[in-house]
Amino acid sequence: MNNSFELFVALKNQNLLSQTEDLNWWPNSGSFEVIVGAILTQQTKWVKVEKSLENLRVHNLLHLEKIADIDVKILAEFIKPSGFYNTKAKRLKMLCHKIIEVYSDFDNFKNEVTREWLLAQKGIGFESADAILCYGCGREILVVDNYTNKLLKSFGYEFETYEQMQEWMMKGIEENLENIYKLYEGKINLYTIYSRFHGKIVELGKSKKDIREILLC
DNA sequence: GGCCAGGTGTAAA
DNA sequence: TTTACACATGGC
Numbered sequence: 318m319n320n321s322f323e324l325f326v327a328l329k330n331q332n333l334l335s336q337t338e339d340l341n342w343w344p345n346s347g348s349f350e351v352i353v354g355a356i357l358t359q360q361t362k363w364v365k366v367e368k369s370l371e372n373l374r375v376h377n378l379l380h381l382e383k384i385a386d387i388d389v390k391i392l393a394e395f396i397k398p399s400g401f402y403n404t405k406a407k408r409l410k411m412l413c414h415k416i417i418e419v420y421s422d423f424d425n426f427k428n429e430v431t432r433e434w435l436l437a438q439k440g441i442g443f444e445s446a447d448a449i450l451c452y453g454c455g456r457e458i459l460v461v462d463n464y465t466n467k468l469l470k471s472f473g474y475e476f477e478t479y480e481q482m483q484e485w486m487m488k489g490i491e492e493n494l495e496n497i498y499k500l501y502e503g504k505i506n507l508y509t510i511y512s513r514f515h516g517k518i519v520e521l522g523k524s525k526k527d528i529r530e531i532l533l534c
Numbered sequence: 535g536g537c538c539a540g541g542t543g544t545a546a547a
Numbered sequence: 548t549t550t551a552c553a554c555a556t557g558g559c
Contacts, residue, residue, distance in 0.1 A: 343540090359541040365556070366540085400556040404542085442542050462540065519540050537559090547550075 318472045318532055321489030322496065325514055327531045329500070333520040340509075342516030343452035349381050349423045351453035352416075355445045356409045357399040368398035381423050385413035408440025427454045443479040451512060459487050459511040464522030471528045490514070 318324055334342065343351060350370065357366040372395040373379045378387060393406035415438060420426035435446035450456040461483045469475070469482065476482035490497070490510060497510060521531065 354540090356541095358539085360539060360554085361541090361556075362539045362558080364539095364558085398556065400539085401541090401554045402556080404554055408542090440542065444541065448540075460540085464540075515540085523540085539556100539558100541554105543553090545550100545552085547548105 320492070321486045321514075322493035323489075323532070324468075324472075325490060325497070325510070326500070328514070328517040328521065331517065331521065331531060333517055333524060339513060339516070342512060342519075343448070346452045346512070347427075347455055348453070350379055352381075352412065352449055353379065353384070353409060355448045355453070356405055356412070356440055357396055359405070359445065360401065361399045365398045365400065369396040372396070372398075381413050381416060384410060385417050405440070408438075412438050412440065430454065432458075443483075447483070451508070451515070455508055457507040457511060459483060459490070460515040461486055462515075462519070464518050465515075467522065468518060468528060472532075486514075487511075 318327075343354070344367075345351065353370065353373070354366055357369050370379065373384075376395065378384060378392075378395070384392065387410065389406045389410055392410055393402045396402050396406055396409075399405065416423070416426050416430075419434075420429060430450075432446055432450060435441050435449060436443070441449070444460060444462050447458050447460040451458045451460055461479060465486065466476075466482060469485075474485070476485065491507075494507065498505065521528070
């Protein structure tokens with residue numbers, strides 16, 4: 318493997334996801350729920366996040382204003398299945414509060430928020446910020462993570478920082494955009510490419526498949 | 535029973 | 548500026 322484009326193409330044909338999941342890997346992309354999920358999923362399996370989200374949903378709390386106002390103790394109770402519930406509750410509530418303060422509502426936030434602003438919030442690191450930007454706001458940005466790191470390392474690529482790894486991954490895609498558009502007969506855009514790429518990498522990581530097999534094509 | 539998950543912040547060295 | 552540790556649940 319010489320660049321991330323080759324990795325993307327190899328993963329494209331892996332059928333790691335069902336068609337539906339594949340199209341929109343992060344559940345309810347583009348909604349406020351992504352912000353909640355991004356925090357809850359930190360160092361936690363997604364099935365646990367689903368439990369927490371369900372707890373919030375049945376109490377009609379999956380709204381920016383509701384979480385900004387809720388008592389942290391109660392919020393912590395609802396998100397308990399996702400672990401680190403005290404810190405996550407505190408940070409999630411604070412984030413929602415700040416979003417309302419600065420952007421008024423989620424739609425404004427979606428259009429106007431910057432990566433820098435997100436990174437300045439407690440509880441939002443590189444990965445959560447990028448997940449919110451991509452899956453929550455529909456921005457053209459690729460999330461990288463531990464799975465990406467492991468995967469690249471197995472092919473001999475090592476990076477000093479998150480952002481160096483991300484830059485290498487995004488560069489390989491952007492330099493081969495025309496080829497990807499051809500592969501999909503023009504029925505794809507950069508957002509969707511990044512969205513799926515990260516999803517595929519995560520699913521591959523979870524599947525514990527032999528990483529080497531994927532490039533035998 | 536240890537290990538790990540769709541990480542992040544902080545304190546010590 | 549690195550490294551170590553806390554945060555915590557639950558499935559395998």
